[in-house]
Amino acid sequence: MSSDKKYKLAVIPGDGTGPEVVREGLKVLEAVSKKCDFKYDKVMYDFGGERYKKTGEVLPDSALDEFRKMDAIYLGAVGHPDVKPGILEKGLLLKLRFSLEQYINLRPVKLYPGVWTPLKDKGPEDIDFVVVRENNEGLYVGEGEFVKKGTKDEVAIQVSRNTRKGVERCLRYAFEYTRKRNKEKKLTLCGKTNVLTYAWDLWERVFHEVAKEYKDIKTDYAHVDATCMWMIKNPEWFDVIVTDNMFGDIITDLGAMIQGGMGIAAGGNLNPEGVSMFEPIGGSAPKYTGKNVINPLAAICALGMLLDEIGEEKAAKMVESSVMKITTKLKSLAAGKMGYSTSEVGDLVVKNL
Numbered sequence: 327m328s329s330d331k332k333y334k335l336a337v338i339p340g341d342g343t344g345p346e347v348v349r350e351g352l353k354v355l356e357a358v359s360k361k362c363d364f365k366y367d368k369v370m371y372d373f374g375g376e377r378y379k380k381t382g383e384v385l386p387d388s389a390l391d392e393f394r395k396m397d398a399i400y401l402g403a404v405g406h407p408d409v410k411p412g413i414l415e416k417g418l419l420l421k422l423r424f425s426l427e428q429y430i431n432l433r434p435v436k437l438y439p440g441v442w443t444p445l446k447d448k449g450p451e452d453i454d455f456v457v458v459r460e461n462n463e464g465l466y467v468g469e470g471e472f473v474k475k476g477t478k479d480e481v482a483i484q485v486s487r488n489t490r491k492g493v494e495r496c497l498r499y500a501f502e503y504t505r506k507r508n509k510e511k512k513l514t515l516c517g518k519t520n521v522l523t524y525a526w527d528l529w530e531r532v533f534h535e536v537a538k539e540y541k542d543i544k545t546d547y548a549h550v551d552a553t554c555m556w557m558i559k560n561p562e563w564f565d566v567i568v569t570d571n572m573f574g575d576i577i578t579d580l581g582a583m584i585q586g587g588m589g590i591a592a593g594g595n596l597n598p599e600g601v602s603m604f605e606p607i608g609g610s611a612p613k614y615t616g617k618n619v620i621n622p623l624a625a626i627c628a629l630g631m632l633l634d635e636i637g638e639e640k641a642a643k644m645v646e647s648s649v650m651k652i653t654t655k656l657k658s659l660a661a662g663k664m665g666y667s668t669s670e671v672g673d674l675v676v677k678n679l
């Protein structure tokens with residue numbers, strides 16, 4: 327990158343512990359930008375539960391227009407105990423993902439050195455795969471209806487919408503990503519072809535069609551229930567998994583647990599042709615808010631993914647290597663049990679860059 331370029335970052339600390347972990351992420355950004363000699367401007371946005379309670383506003387369209395001109399978005403957490411579930415999730419997080427066409431949700435599942443995993447006899451060499459989750463379609467489109475609501479004959483219909491274009495762009499991204507990752511060069515489609523015979527018929531057909539263009543990539547298929555089983559029994563079998571929005575939501579929480587929990591799990595909502603957004607995948611953790619005990623590593627790892635996406639690969643690698651040094655020092659990744667405070671963990675990452 328030419329040194330006169332200045333990145334523009336939107337920062338949405340959000341609710342609960344979001345601001346605490348984002349603060350540490352920004353601390354790391356500041357330090358790594360100096361080491362790698364790049365410049366950035368950050369614009370802070372106060373969207374989230376507090377603002378909604380005060381103003382009734384969740385995410386105005388004018389903000390979306392501003393985001394479209396940014397290089398990336400850094401998000402803390404969404405979810406407030408005094409706000410009805412669904413309002414912020416749909417009105418903020420999903421609205422961002424959908425409006426900015428962030429059609430990929432990328433979630434690395436990697437066990438770092440020294441991190442405790444609930445899987446017996448498995449170590450960092452066994453747990454290192456990536457889930458590519460479709461992020462704009464499926465059950466998340468929110469289509470459906472009630473028939474005879476409130477009666478004994480009530481029917482609730484929830485539609486899973488899968489478009490050829492939406493499925494294909496997700497699969498293409500997954501094949502490209504598997505090639506670029508260059509590990510086992512193996513892509514597993516995770517679906518439910520034996521029961522959901524419309525959606526997964528389409529996914530499977532397009533998968534095999536696109537696979538013809540990627541002869542160097544080995545392909546595999548597993549039903550979603552079996553995928554859950556293998557993730558526990560033989561996680562080392564996976565390199566890259568591609569799946570739809572709902573299954574991806576579920577298996578990535580399972581993935582987060584085997585990599586050491588929400589304290590470390592990060593994700594990217596990617597629009598490969600537009601503006602992407604990065605977040606720690608744990609929630610707003612109201613219980614730990616304001617106590618300086620939450621683990622900021624997930625947010626710091628999300629920052630690492632952000633740096634990689636905007637083209638600062640060296641900075642991204644430095645952040646990850648530093649995190650990998652810190653994980654051996656923490657007593658646990660769980661909030662309140664790290665042996666360090668939130669800000670001390672941020673300082674440690676900065677020191678080890």
Ligand code: IPM
Nearest residue numbers: 404415416419420575578607
């Ligand atoms: C996630 C979250 C969201 C989702 C919620 C908060 C809407 O669980 O990012 O995985 O279901 O996608």
Ligand code: MN
Nearest residue numbers: 575576578579
């Ligand atoms: Mn989820």
